[in-house]
Amino acid sequence: MGLSFHSNKESLYLQVYDHYKNLIMEHRLPAGSRMPSLRKCAAELKLSRTTIENAYLQLAADGYIIARAQSGYYVTDIAAQDPVSPVSRHSNLPPVKYDFASNGVDHESFRFDLWQRYLKSSLRQSERLLSYGEPQGEADLRQVLADYIRQRRNVNCSADDIVIGAGMQSLLNILCPLIRDKKTVSFPNASFVQGSTIFADYGFDVRYRNKDCDVIYVSPAHMTKWGEIMPVSRRMELVHHASENGSLIIEDDYENEFVYFQRPTPSLFNLAGGHGVVYIGSFSRLLLPSIRLSFMVLPPSLSRQYAAVAERYSQTASKVEQIALCQFIRDGHLTSQTKKLKKLYAQKLKELKNVVQNIFGENCTIQTGAAGTSLALTVPYTRTGLELKKEARMNGLSILILEESADTITLLLSCSSIATDEFEPACRLLKSNLI
Amino acid sequence: MGLSFHSNKESLYLQVYDHYKNLIMEHRLPAGSRMPSLRKCAAELKLSRTTIENAYLQLAADGYIIARAQSGYYVTDIAAQDPVSPVSRHSNLPPVKYDFASNGVDHESFRFDLWQRYLKSSLRQSERLLSYGEPQGEADLRQVLADYIRQRRNVNCSADDIVIGAGMQSLLNILCPLIRDKKTVSFPNASFVQGSTIFADYGFDVRYRNKDCDVIYVSPAHMTKWGEIMPVSRRMELVHHASENGSLIIEDDYENEFVYFQRPTPSLFNLAGGHGVVYIGSFSRLLLPSIRLSFMVLPPSLSRQYAAVAERYSQTASKVEQIALCQFIRDGHLTSQTKKLKKLYAQKLKELKNVVQNIFGENCTIQTGAAGTSLALTVPYTRTGLELKKEARMNGLSILILEESADTITLLLSCSSIATDEFEPACRLLKSNLI
Known part of the structure; x- marks a missing residue:
């Protein structure tokens, strides 16, 4: 094969991964075909067996190939399926673009x-x-x-x-x-x-x-x-x-x-x-x-x-x-992780509050405390919370509803799983769902 | 430093680990002294920073050195302590040499x-x-x-x-x-x-x-x-x-x-x-x-x-x-792991039964089933099970008592945590405790 892999060691297996992933997604390695054996592939690409094996394991983990005992790896039918990530393949919902509901950990912060x-x-x-x-x-x-x-x-x-x-x-x-x-x-x-x-x-x-x-x-x-x-x-x-x-x-x-x-x-x-x-x-x-x-x-x-x-x-x-x-x-x-997160969340929460204030203006009430990673936002809304939640989800927004009355709704917005520079598009999208 | 490390990559960090472990245990790096910085050590030994860091992490995990935030690694007082493994340092008991009581997994079998x-x-x-x-x-x-x-x-x-x-x-x-x-x-x-x-x-x-x-x-x-x-x-x-x-x-x-x-x-x-x-x-x-x-x-x-x-x-x-x-x-x-273990335990259990039979002879009753990794051994014994258990433990033997009567005791012997070639010395040691 006329391939060249950069010698940046960390990502060598990822380069092999990408190479095969592309071959599979472009149907050049069709579903059901057998992957080259580790030994053969290592010899051809002039890489170590471990590198190839790591790439194969990752391809298998992500659903591109599957191992059959005593036989080898085979290409799955992933290329024929819809282009969402393998994990959420079973669901009909679009991927979550902005997750206001999560109390996970900030994506950038965990080493x-x-x-x-x-x-x-x-x-x-x-x-x-x-x-x-x-x-x-x-x-x-x-x-x-x-x-x-x-x-x-x-x-x-x-x-x-x-x-x-x-x-x-x-x-x-x-x-x-x-x-x-x-x-x-x-x-x-x-x-x-x-x-x-x-x-x-x-x-x-x-x-x-x-x-x-x-x-x-x-x-x-x-x-x-x-x-x-x-x-x-x-x-x-x-x-x-x-x-x-x-x-x-x-x-x-x-x-x-x-x-x-x-x-x-x-x-x-x-x-x-x-x-x-x-x-x-x-x-x-x-x-x-x-x-x-x-x-x-x-x-x-x-x-x-x-x-x-x-x-x-x-x-x-x-x-x-x-x-x-x-x-x-x-x-x-x-x-040190605690110190870093504390500083990060304090900044993010302050910034989220600013963005919400700017976008929702006078019509909203914002509640914040002295701690945590979330604020509560109350806005006028006349339909049911369930409708809002479904509609938002169809638009790639995950939200958490705290309370609803006949003409208002209170949402809990967490800053932890959304990047700071996405607060604005995320809030604008939220607003468009609230109309 | 005039050191040469073999280029067998897998164990490079272990060679560094051993090097420092020896220096520490021989008091050549006394308690409280600061370890060379990762950068300095990497430069001196002509090895990568990652290799050094892995060695240091392992030294720290085993209690030889300790990290102080923003300062570096320091040698602990481990060399002044008794020579048992760091994990069991808190107990006064000798390490377990033969473990008949464990239903852990065979040491050799897990990859x-x-x-x-x-x-x-x-x-x-x-x-x-x-x-x-x-x-x-x-x-x-x-x-x-x-x-x-x-x-x-x-x-x-x-x-x-x-x-x-x-x-x-x-x-x-x-x-x-x-x-x-x-x-x-x-x-x-x-x-x-x-x-x-x-x-x-x-x-x-x-x-x-x-x-x-x-x-x-x-x-x-x-x-x-x-x-x-x-x-x-x-x-x-x-x-x-x-x-x-x-x-x-x-x-x-x-x-x-x-x-x-x-x-x-x-x-x-x-x-x-x-x-x-x-x-x-x-x-x-x-x-x-x-x-x-x-x-x-x-x-x-x-x-x-x-x-x-x-x-x-x-x-x-x-x-x-x-x-x-x-x-x-x-x-x-x-x-494949199941298949391997099934074969291994069937062999080990059979062999353990043979060894027990040979060593304890006519005086014992052995109960086995069609499954599992243990056999039950009943032998004459007139003291209490607690005494036996303590005494055996002082001799480096971990045992499990199933039942005791006035003049017999029934032990459960598991083959899973003892290597086959140690069945004989382990059973002989057990016998010496039963007299």
Whole structure:
């Protein structure tokens, strides 16, 4: 073959990938035809077998070719299909162009290369990966987390009081059976579906904003979806009231990292001196949402109760990811990533507010808080929210509806998944759907 | 520096790693001293920065050096500590030399390099990883799983009926609330702690071997820990009885891949025509135990109920690992890994039985089944099991006690984590502890 590949090593396999992808999409390698063997292809292109294999694996991952055991790779019928990405091939909807609804992580901010290196380093600890993980979570990660939250949130605890799990629900599935003597639980509002679902599953009576419940679930840096935070005075009040009533507080410290426009507020765990508060932290807004890793800090009495049953619950979080995260935090990357994201989101949110104000003008009301990555926008609208949502989606816009009345609608607009220079076209498109 | 590194590319960073590890352990780089910067070290050794960085990351992962933000890497006090591996540094016990208790995966059998390539390929799908996963599990993995279990276990279902989760307990945490009208659950015996814990947490009345319960949990290829399997006649009987009584069967198909000495038996799900049976599968015995990935197949009525609440439960399994596994199965590696392990374990178990027979002679009773990776060994012993366990552990032996009477003890010996040529020394060491 008369091909020349640039010797930029990083992307050599991608050049091979592109070469074959084009041949396939242009029907020059028709569906069903067999790909050259790795050896033959490597010899022809004068590249290493590994490079070819990486290219083939990527082609297979993206649906261009398929492996048949003991036979080789074959071209799929992808070229005959419609030209959307292979992942969304099953749906009839156009791809999402602007995603206002996502609370994912900013596309530019996550260093995949860095995280990949930590995962690779973790995979090298083969002995450790050949056994099941510790039920409570890997000991070294728990130690690192204890240090981290002591420094950043004044949460003083030992690694023994920390339980790791694959997301907040996994932790509540361990906590709820421990507190089965309690009957009622209060949530800030109905939007905390994930938490309230688990409590309801265990037979708790779920209420809203009721400080006399046996369990009080709060998210002090995320009181509303548009980033209102709980002032210190109310934090103190809550801690005292709960202590007098013997209620347990569950402090979900979600997005505490993104409190921009005032000084960071102390954690309830710290204000309560570590008693009567379960502290929950997670990394979905700091790393990848697709990494399922959360942790809870149990107060002394619950920690003792947990220790007695710990062996009965298997760990849910991936051990590879736990090991990688441990080293990632040790090396200071979580701290720098948090700093970077905080700065970025503060700027983006401010800019989004400006753009919305300019485009929607006097007819709109904007609510913002001191934290988070979203603002709430209320505009006149007379049709149903469902209609708006469908129509917007057909136009490539993903939106989240907070509230609707007969003549207005309130949307939650997140700045995290849209690039700053796309705020304007995205808002204009949104406006055209609202008419 | 007058060093020469072999140009075998794979291990270049490991050579750098070893070089520094030795300097540190020989106190030639004392605790607290700063490591040369990446740039400087790369220039001196005439190697790439990436190679040096990989070596440093590995040194840090193993506790030889530690990163300080914006400053560089520093040597830890590891050389002053006792010479056990950094991971087990906190414990006073000697390292485990022979692990009879583990149901991990055979050390030689898992291809880390291959799995690493799939994880890397998965990490390249950055757009996909920047959002939360589908609550039910990634659609393409569910499709691949549906195809896989149809081919291998005659379980006919659609991808819509499959729910993915981080381990069996995560799945039961979704299933139990769906079947809250049921009150009693039967398990084969008391060793199924992980399953029975979750049912008890939701208020179920847990019983053993009681076929008149509302829910019947069985593991047909793992009726006892030493691999007894449920014969087809009893499977048929169970399915009929459950159908007449309106009981729900939960079929945990654990280790069905390791049925050696007879033909593979049909799944209950298949025998029941897909009604009244929840099928649970997992990969901990086939891939890495540290990968938390299980799935359940819901029968039509439960699948509809689940669909109505699916959005309330967030996915627990890592998205990166889901994407990697999907492609790994598509490319036929799960099939070949299963085949390889089945052959290997059948040989190892047979050999372990021979060695045990030779060493323990007439004084012992050996129980084996038609499946699994373990045998049960009963020998005369008059002290307590706890004493034996402690003493064996001090001698570097990890064992699992199944039963004890006044003058005998029954141990479960797993062949999976010990190499075949170590069966003899391991059994001799065990015997010396039993005297």
